[in-house]
Amino acid sequence: MIFYIPQDTTALALGSEAVARALQTAGIEPVRNGSRGLFWLEPLLEVTTDQGRIAFGPVAAKDIPSIIDALASDPASHVLYQGEVAEIPYLKSQQRLTYARAGLGDPVCLDNYKSLNGFKGLKKALQMTAQQIVDQVKDSGLRGRGGAAFPAGIKWQTVHDAGKDGCQKYIVCNADEGDSGTFADRLVMEADPYQLIEGMIIAGLAVGADQGYIYLRSEYPLAHKLLNIAIDRAVQANFLGENIQGCGKTFHLEVRLGAGAYICGEETSLLESLEGKRGMVRAKPPLPAIEGLFGMPTVVNNVLTLAAISTILAEGAATYQNFGMGRSRGTLAIQLAGNIKCGGLIELAFGVTLREVVEDYGQGTYSGRPIRAIQVGGPLGAFLPESQWDTPMDYEAFAAIKAMIGHGGIVVFDDTADMAAQARFAMEFCVVESCGKCTPCRIGSVRGVEVIDRIVANENRDNNLILLHELCDTMEFGSLCAMGGMTPYPVRSALAHFPQDFLLQEAAGASLQDTAGASLQDTAGAASQETAAQGEN
Amino acid sequence: MGKAELCSDSARLRPLAGCSIDDTPNITTGVVELGISQNEQQSISDLVGQYKALPGALLPLLHAIQKQIGHVPDAAVPIIANGLNLSRAEVHGVISFYHDFKTTPVGRHTVQICRAEACQSMGSRALEAHAKQTLGIDYGETTTDGSVTLEPVYCLGNCACSPSVRINDDVFARVDAQRFDELVSGLSAEEGVAK
Numbered sequence: 001m002i003f004y005i006p007q008d009t010t011a012l013a014l015g016s017e018a019v020a021r022a023l024q025t026a027g028i029e030p031v032r033n034g035s036r037g038l039f040w041l042e043p044l045l046e047v048t049t050d051q052g053r054i055a056f057g058p059v060a061a062k063d064i065p066s067i068i069d070a071l072a073s074d075p076a077s078h079v080l081y082q083g084e085v086a087e088i089p090y091l092k093s094q095q096r097l098t099y100a101r102a103g104l105g106d107p108v109c110l111d112n113y114k115s116l117n118g119f120k121g122l123k124k125a126l127q128m129t130a131q132q133i134v135d136q137v138k139d140s141g142l143r144g145r146g147g148a149a150f151p152a153g154i155k156w157q158t159v160h161d162a163g164k165d166g167c168q169k170y171i172v173c174n175a176d177e178g179d180s181g182t183f184a185d186r187l188v189m190e191a192d193p194y195q196l197i198e199g200m201i202i203a204g205l206a207v208g209a210d211q212g213y214i215y216l217r218s219e220y221p222l223a224h225k226l227l228n229i230a231i232d233r234a235v236q237a238n239f240l241g242e243n244i245q246g247c248g249k250t251f252h253l254e255v256r257l258g259a260g261a262y263i264c265g266e267e268t269s270l271l272e273s274l275e276g277k278r279g280m281v282r283a284k285p286p287l288p289a290i291e292g293l294f295g296m297p298t299v300v301n302n303v304l305t306l307a308a309i310s311t312i313l314a315e316g317a318a319t320y321q322n323f324g325m326g327r328s329r330g331t332l333a334i335q336l337a338g339n340i341k342c343g344g345l346i347e348l349a350f351g352v353t354l355r356e357v358v359e360d361y362g363q364g365t366y367s368g369r370p371i372r373a374i375q376v377g378g379p380l381g382a383f384l385p386e387s388q389w390d391t392p393m394d395y396e397a398f399a400a401i402k403a404m405i406g407h408g409g410i411v412v413f414d415d416t417a418d419m420a421a422q423a424r425f426a427m428e429f430c431v432v433e434s435c436g437k438c439t440p441c442r443i444g445s446v447r448g449v450e451v452i453d454r455i456v457a458n459e460n461r462d463n464n465l466i467l468l469h470e471l472c473d474t475m476e477f478g479s480l481c482a483m484g485g486m487t488p489y490p491v492r493s494a495l496a497h498f499p500q501d502f503l504l505q506e507a508a509g510a511s512l513q514d515t516a517g518a519s520l521q522d523t524a525g526a527a528s529q530e531t532a533a534q535g536e537n
Numbered sequence: 538m539g540k541a542e543l544c545s546d547s548a549r550l551r552p553l554a555g556c557s558i559d560d561t562p563n564i565t566t567g568v569v570e571l572g573i574s575q576n577e578q579q580s581i582s583d584l585v586g587q588y589k590a591l592p593g594a595l596l597p598l599l600h601a602i603q604k605q606i607g608h609v610p611d612a613a614v615p616i617i618a619n620g621l622n623l624s625r626a627e628v629h630g631v632i633s634f635y636h637d638f639k640t641t642p643v644g645r646h647t648v649q650i651c652r653a654e655a656c657q658s659m660g661s662r663a664l665e666a667h668a669k670q671t672l673g674i675d676y677g678e679t680t681t682d683g684s685v686t687l688e689p690v691y692c693l694g695n696c697a698c699s700p701s702v703r704i705n706d707d708v709f710a711r712v713d714a715q716r717f718d719e720l721v722s723g724l725s726a727e728e729g730v731a732k
């Protein structure tokens with residue numbers, strides 16, 4: 001019997017360390033695997049038995065003696081028994097490509113990685129020309145998972161073609177994952193770090209870059225530790241460094257820690273930070289693909305984008321692109337968070353509706369109360385009322401309702417949520433996190449907080465409402481990046497769909513809903529400003 | 538909130554955490570240079586030497602200094618500027634931009650409460666209020682016994698089991714007022730080890 005008890009941040013936060021110690025006390029040395037992302041079941045103890053790999057969860061240290069007893073007689077008799085892991089419906093119904101390995105074994109064990117198809121993609125890439133790799137990525141239809149959804153293959157082609165022969169190029173992994181409700185990048189780094197490393201090596205081969213950086217947020221100390229262990233071992237096994245696997249190619253990889261700044265997730269701000277400067281957003285053009293890190297052609301991709309590369313190369317572009325709908329190909333890492341009963345990571349082909357995710361997987365709220373609002377896509381995403389929950393998760397379908405998928409994070413609020421307070425928070429977050437480069441964002445957000453305060457206090461309400469809408473317009477159209485440009489989205493959606501929280505009378509509420517809804521229609525059409533900006537790529 | 542001064546209006550209203558006018562280092566009188574020990578000065582110089590060849594060295598260097606000393610003292614600025622061939626203003630600008638870098642000593646333990654949306658949906662606003670009240674301090678401040686510095690944080694990636702609290706490098710899930718008190722009472726009781 002092999003016992004597995006996860007060591008990812010959430011499992012640890014729920015007490016998996018104490019469970020591991022209890023197992024040791026009982027004379028059992030558990031494997032510390034990564035989580036499968038079924039966080040509502042963490043700490044999830046898995047045991048290989050004659051009946052297959054079975055699970056118990058959520059387990060506390062005090063449950064260990066009774067579980068050991070049950071294992072000796074009838075495991076299914078234990079109250080925490082969850083059956084065979086792979087058969088748990090939450091997991092079984094998923095379409096796991098990126099997370100296929102997550103939770104299976106020790107995440108930093110290279111042999112474990114190799115035994116689970118690891119480096120299969122790299123081996124194929126080593127047989128190919130750079131252009132052939134880029135073509136595979138193009139054919140897969142993969143779009144950047146960091147939020148802007150720009151086609152990865154086109155970005156790679158630009159970097160491939162940029163600069164003179166032999167000029168320095170870089171691969172930068174955006175592991176800043178600052179959005180609330182997101183943890184998919186973290187799970188890749190903590191549960192399957194070699195997959196990211198493999199994707200980055202392939203990216204280096206494809207565009208001719210021999211240096212990579214993972215820009216990791218400092219809020220993720222465990223991911224930092226595990227990535228560094230994985231990189232060290234990959235260097236020792238000659239998957240990184242000079243003459244990789246005897247192929248003559250070189251790729252060095254280093255993790256750099258951010259220092260607590262949301263805006264450093266924006267790619268140009270990230271590059272400034274990597275260069276050792278304040279994380280101030282750069283104007284585009286020039287695009288990072290042409291003039292990126294230290295002025296050189298640079299691929300900047302999200303963790304999930306780079307992680308998907310290993311699958312695409314291993315299984316072929318066609319396999320990957322068979323998943324999904326419309327122009328959204330492959331799978332989406334949906335992160336279910338907030339006030340939700342069964343929160344966790346759900347990997348599915350694009351196209352599942354928000355309601356299916358929240359009701360079928362999430363099983364409703366944690367508090368047991370009705371759901372009131374759902375915010376998708378992080379702090380710059382709109383608050384969606386029930387009438388919009390049947391929208392399929394697809395970049396275009398979300399853009400059509402003036403919302404965004406972003407990094408795939410879903411935050412659920414129950415009916416006690418005060419949406420005026422949430423709108424105020426959106427502005428406040430922008431105050432704290434603005435890089436300060438442009439006035440609409442830096443000052444506008446401060447004014448936004450004040451105006452919302454006045455509306456809620458019923459001070460000169462009508463004029464202040466007009467002011468708030470104008471302020472939102474100014475921020476949306478006058479800001480250099482999506483931080484200032486999209487902060488109005490959560491604000492406007494809260495006003496439009498939850499007017500009563502701004503102490504607007506029913507009647508007044510209805511008419512405001514009309515006007516606010518209308519202005520939302522007019523302005524939010526540029527759903528992802530960044531998509532537009534990146535479109536020049 | 539190192540970056541607050543960017544938002545000019547709010548910055549002026551915000552008190553400088555943890556230091557009164559009297560103990561604010563005064564550059565003109567040279568108090569700054571005396572503000573750190575010979576040893577600390579030496580270790581900063583050593584770290585500068587260690588990092589200066591690294592491309593984009595400043596952030597890793599600042600992290601290293603903060604790890605060693607607990608904060609980035611003002612006296613480090615000229616040493617860093619000199620070593621990396623930057624102006625003092627540039628170095629100061631970077632330190633003040635990022636929330637992580639502290640210019641004054643912090644408590645033996647850093648307690649961060651997540652303020653982001655998923656945690657809010659599970660009651661982190663009430664938790665924040667409770668924490669400030671029981672500790673008797675606001676964000677950016679340190680308890681009088683020097684055990685705990687309280688900080689806000691915007692997401693710890695533990696959003697499926699919020700509200701989340703980070704204490705040093707450990708994250709805790711589903712923290713309510715009672716759990717918070719248990720976690721924190723452990724910290725002040727224990728004889729602190731420097732971070």
Ligand SMILES: Cc1cc2nc3c(=O)[nH]c(=O)nc-3n(C[C@H](O)[C@H](O)[C@H](O)COP(=O)(O)O)c2cc1C
Nearest residue numbers: 144145146174176177178265266267301302305482
């Ligand atoms: C305010 C702001 C924050 C962002 N934060 C992140 C982030 O945390 N992680 C990320 O991958 N992309 C983030 N992005 C998007 C990046 O700018 C960029 O589009 C992305 O890293 C490109 O990689 P991809 O094409 O693989 O998605 C952010 C953008 C903005 C405007």
Ligand code: SF4
Nearest residue numbers: 435437438441481484
């Ligand atoms: S919109 Fe805000 S964050 Fe973006 S560049 Fe302007 S000031 Fe910086």
Ligand code: FES
Nearest residue numbers: 651653656693696
């Ligand atoms: S929102 Fe608090 S941990 Fe993510």
